[in-house]
Amino acid sequence: MKTVAENQRFTTISGRPVDPLYTRDDIAGIDYARDIGDPGAFPYTRGIHSTGYRGKLWTMRQFAGFGTPEDTNRRYKALLAAGGTGLSVAFDLPTLMGRDPDHPLSLGEVGKCGVSVASLADMETLFDGIPLSQITTSMTINSPAAMIFAMYLAVAERQGADWRSLSGTIQNDILKEFIAQKEYIYPPRPSMRLITDVFAFCARETPSWNTISVSGYHIREAGATAAQELAFTLRDGIEYVQAGIEAGLEVDEFVPRMSFFFNAHSDFFEEIAKYRAARALWARTMRGRFGAKSERSWKMRFHAQTAGVSLTSQQPYNNVVRTALQALAAVLGGANSLHTNSLDEALALPTEAAATLALRTQQIIAHETGVADWVDPLGGAYFVEKLTRDLEDEAQASFDAIDRMGGMVEAIEIGFPQKEIAESAYRFQQAVERRERTIVGVNEFVQQDEPPVETLYIDERAGESQLVKLAKLRRERDGERVRRALDRLRAAAAGKENLMLPILEAVRGYATIGEMCDALRDVWGEYEETPVI
Amino acid sequence: MVIAKPGLDGHDRGAKVIARALRDAGMEVIYTGLRQTPEQIAAAALQEDADVIGLSILSGAHNHIAPRLMALLKERGMDDVLVLIGGIIPDVDVPGLKQMGVKGVFLPGTPMQEIIDFIHAHARQS
Numbered sequence: 219m220k221t222v223a224e225n226q227r228f229t230t231i232s233g234r235p236v237d238p239l240y241t242r243d244d245i246a247g248i249d250y251a252r253d254i255g256d257p258g259a260f261p262y263t264r265g266i267h268s269t270g271y272r273g274k275l276w277t278m279r280q281f282a283g284f285g286t287p288e289d290t291n292r293r294y295k296a297l298l299a300a301g302g303t304g305l306s307v308a309f310d311l312p313t314l315m316g317r318d319p320d321h322p323l324s325l326g327e328v329g330k331c332g333v334s335v336a337s338l339a340d341m342e343t344l345f346d347g348i349p350l351s352q353i354t355t356s357m358t359i360n361s362p363a364a365m366i367f368a369m370y371l372a373v374a375e376r377q378g379a380d381w382r383s384l385s386g387t388i389q390n391d392i393l394k395e396f397i398a399q400k401e402y403i404y405p406p407r408p409s410m411r412l413i414t415d416v417f418a419f420c421a422r423e424t425p426s427w428n429t430i431s432v433s434g435y436h437i438r439e440a441g442a443t444a445a446q447e448l449a450f451t452l453r454d455g456i457e458y459v460q461a462g463i464e465a466g467l468e469v470d471e472f473v474p475r476m477s478f479f480f481n482a483h484s485d486f487f488e489e490i491a492k493y494r495a496a497r498a499l500w501a502r503t504m505r506g507r508f509g510a511k512s513e514r515s516w517k518m519r520f521h522a523q524t525a526g527v528s529l530t531s532q533q534p535y536n537n538v539v540r541t542a543l544q545a546l547a548a549v550l551g552g553a554n555s556l557h558t559n560s561l562d563e564a565l566a567l568p569t570e571a572a573a574t575l576a577l578r579t580q581q582i583i584a585h586e587t588g589v590a591d592w593v594d595p596l597g598g599a600y601f602v603e604k605l606t607r608d609l610e611d612e613a614q615a616s617f618d619a620i621d622r623m624g625g626m627v628e629a630i631e632i633g634f635p636q637k638e639i640a641e642s643a644y645r646f647q648q649a650v651e652r653r654e655r656t657i658v659g660v661n662e663f664v665q666q667d668e669p670p671v672e673t674l675y676i677d678e679r680a681g682e683s684q685l686v687k688l689a690k691l692r693r694e695r696d697g698e699r700v701r702r703a704l705d706r707l708r709a710a711a712a713g714k715e716n717l718m719l720p721i722l723e724a725v726r727g728y729a730t731i732g733e734m735c736d737a738l739r740d741v742w743g744e745y746e747e748t749p750v751i
Numbered sequence: 752m753v754i755a756k757p758g759l760d761g762h763d764r765g766a767k768v769i770a771r772a773l774r775d776a777g778m779e780v781i782y783t784g785l786r787q788t789p790e791q792i793a794a795a796a797l798q799e800d801a802d803v804i805g806l807s808i809l810s811g812a813h814n815h816i817a818p819r820l821m822a823l824l825k826e827r828g829m830d831d832v833l834v835l836i837g838g839i840i841p842d843v844d845v846p847g848l849k850q851m852g853v854k855g856v857f858l859p860g861t862p863m864q865e866i867i868d869f870i871h872a873h874a875r876q877s
Contacts, residue, residue: 311758311760323788327811440762530860531859564859566841647863675843748784750767751767
């Protein structure tokens, strides 16, 4: 057991040493107006809205998707009926990797980790009876983000919804795929072009759509510390802004539609400080480094999700408590939107009952605890302000180091962030093995003969049903139109034209995700990483 | 031993941490990298003369990948290679995997030492 001994080393979950007490001396160098500012004022350390959550609560957005589009459509209607305020689509691995359900690599993966969407026909089913002009939708899709977004736009067209009224987010963050989650298809440079093509298209056609969700979530899940999550994510953001400028866009034309996505991990105050630091860093970087003039470019909006990696398969009900505390940290840090994980997610995709309990957790924080009535209630706490400042300084040093490598694409090409994250992951695991870090129910307070919890079992029927539908689609669509559209897409990829228009044309003709992604594979090739252990 | 990540999933934290822990425990470890087919994994094990194959699967595709790999190992006379799976595996699937010859199934939160001890107890000595 830990005791308050003089020689005991206390650290955050990221391994950051912390003192027993922080006082006025620790924040002596911090100037309130310059470095922190009131809520709603530059640099937005205390939040981007002067009224905090009084004006608008965070969006309770539960990530969901499994099986066929019909299965997931039913879950969405249940979530909306239970008071969820936005949708968030989880796609299966074949969709994320741009493979059709009938591709050999899709064997056993269709509908397992998310919903299978192979063509516009599936997207129509997914949003059947859900008016796209009245909800906001987040879609976790990266390599094939342009294709999936085009399908969403085509569904909106069919529903008679004005594109300009559509609101939501595509993740569209390829850099963190190379760094952490590894769902990449093409090499980094053509992948960046797809992203800037989406930026340019959206600036013209869908002004309320978030074109990217620059994600630290997966970087953290892969083992990064809080400081690494913060630094790599914001440096990715800088890389996208730079790429947008190089593609000929004005900073204030596309940066306001960039959004962020962070992890809500277990170390309570470190997480709160991380969100506060993130807002201040982004505001300073946009104004200082890129000369952004619009306040909307300075203000970082972010989604948070509780830490999947912290969930344990042992004593799964403990996960409800972990998730509630992580969610509270996200709220105290000013998250604009939040997903809470379900108790059974170390075992399987969540059951409907578990997903509902996760949503209820957010509703209890919002409506019963009173924490949403104050703006940045921890602002001014010596420890929180000091930690916020330290995280900012460390991230800035990390930006400088990556700049010296030539940028984030270059850093990824030499495996720099990958190696740093693998080191942190291993260090954490060693601390758990040595029981220097306690995980309740895993390395302490272990219980034998736990009663099993009910889990969702995804059988093979979804995969079989998707294969039947895909075969029918290929028979019934206008094959000649599809061939022409794919030829045009290949030609556009080899040239400089914005790819969204040829992709939309292929989508409207019911080209499949695999066919569209293959057309680009033909031109750009595929990326293969050198594994770093 | 060969640590492999089959299927389309890219979440490789577990595979990499275990590869490094086994290496630190004195084993010779080859990590295949991502998206390996059962054919590629069997070929890697043959080429490296591996005593142990460790699969990391989180995506739910284990009921397709494991039978294929076990059949390939049998065809090539590699029945005595110890096959282990780590990842997210529903309880109901564990007996089926064991029946087809997967000797150990390790779920999230398993201590590294338990896996190391299991390998020492069950792997052929070469």
